[in-house]
Amino acid sequence: MHAGRKYSLSEFIVWTRRDIYWLIGLAAIPTVLYQVLGWKWLAIPWVPIAMIGTAAAFIVGFKNNATYGRLWEARQIYGGIVNLSRTWGIMVKDFVRNTNGSTSPQDLQSIHQQLILRHIAWLTALRFQLREERTWENTHQIYNEEYQRFYKIPEKESSLAEELKPLLWVQESEYVLSKKNRAVHLISLQSKQLGELVDEGLLTDLRHVEMAQMLKDLYDQQGKCERIKNFPYPRQFASINLFFIRLFVMLVPFGLLQEFAKLGGHFVWLTIPFSVLVSWVFNSMERVGESTENPFEGGPNDVPITSMSRGIEIDLREMLDQPEIPSALQPVNNILM
Template sequence: MIVRPRLNWFRMLFVWHGSVVGNILPPLGFILLISLAATLGRQRYEALHLHLNPVPFSLIGVALAIFVSFRNTASYERFWEARKQWGQLLNHSRDLVRLASVLPGLAYGDPALQRFVANLIAFTHALKHQLRRTDPADEMRRLLGQPASDALLARHYRPAHLLRVLNADLMAWHREGRLSDMFAVSVQRHLDGLSEILGSCERISSTPIPYAYHVLLHRTVYFYCALLPFGLVDSIGWATPVISVFIAYTFMALDAIASQLEDPFGNEPNDLALAALATNIERTVLETVDAPDLPPLPEVGHGYHLN
């Protein structure tokens, strides 16, 4: 995720990081070459010039803009839904620890509460690694220790296993009399919330926008931008390269942004900063139980990229 200070209108024109310009420079260069060829061909080889009416391009451009906006809306809805789920993850984690920390006989020095907190934090990091398809071994060993982490890493659905462990701990406290019936209902509600978050994130991650729709829109944008100079050259002449590249930039950039937002859990500059979100949840949980050592705050990396 790109996190940078708000810029004035002039500096915003020259922003590079997070603007997807780098992703579309090669096709923009290709459109520029086609535009120059169309313009030069009209000047030097009038007999070979394709006389295309710009009216169909205007109609197609309007329809294409509507379709591109639909795709961007669908991609942004996936991005925002993912962000809301991680916001709920923070809320449920904080409330779970708050309820557990006031149970009779439990303070952070108690091994039972320490284990519960560690498993809850491990759930957040395990979910992050599952969504990004990265190796969670180092963080699981840091949080759970060698024996517990080895048992967890041997499983495929690690967040689901951690939920079962958390539920078993809470049921044990209920049997011991530490957790009243009223508290048990409240705690179970938050555990169910974590399970719903896990399912929602898995749904977003495993069900992309239909590939055929993506290919159709991608092809249409690129063919339209490649043919556009031939429809403009009769009316605007030498301004064709500038106008064609500008229109191509608009359509291609929207297509590239939609492709990034479609998978909000990735590592692209405009994806969610899952590592920073997981660290903030860990800090919040530990601070709730007055733990002495907190992990450092997430830092913005090169190009204002927060991972």
């Protein structure tokens, strides 16, 4: 997530500079052929190009609106995880109680810590799963890879095994890492322990039902995240958007040749900068929509799930009154992961 006031124009130009290079070439070639070699037949009426541009603008607007919807839904889902996590911490502290006097305060504190740290492990496993690459995602595109020099994706800098080590017992960590969907099995372990706490008399049946419902709600939120992660913006719409934009930017110079030639003299050379400008606007809108398609992949415009997970971890550890609390993540070059 970009945490500054706005992107600067220079950042946008650097991000799209490779597109600008080929846009200059697309504009320069027909202009040179028209003016230097006298190929006047290259000029075509502006009306059909404008009609294609209208269709391109419509489909770009449709895509950007839809991809923004995906981004906003993802932010709402993870906001729900934040609220549920805080509620889970309260339930663990207040519902799991030594009502029969059979457990020492130290052991009860250990149970609280285990339930809360396992939840932090679930958050960790979930964000690692959401950062896994899919074939349709865009972080591997060269213009996005270059921009990654301004920030780092934490899940690409460390391993899940290392992150889980201080949160789980060795046996639990090995069990979870042996599974494909690690987050699912972490909640399963939570449910298993709740049942054991009922048998030990540390959790009443009514409170057990409430906490089990909380686990169900966490499963629901995870499923919603997985739905966005594993179902891309429909490829037919993404493809036709790209085809329309490229067709339009290829035709723009041919339509502007005649318009600037009417001004006489050397004004026809203005075809190059104005073609690049018009094409850059449309192409950049397409790029923005593309960068918003997948809100969990780790781009600079994605939902900052790493930072939000750290915020949850801080809240939960403070509920445990732990002396060492990790610090909140700060933006790097205005990018918050």
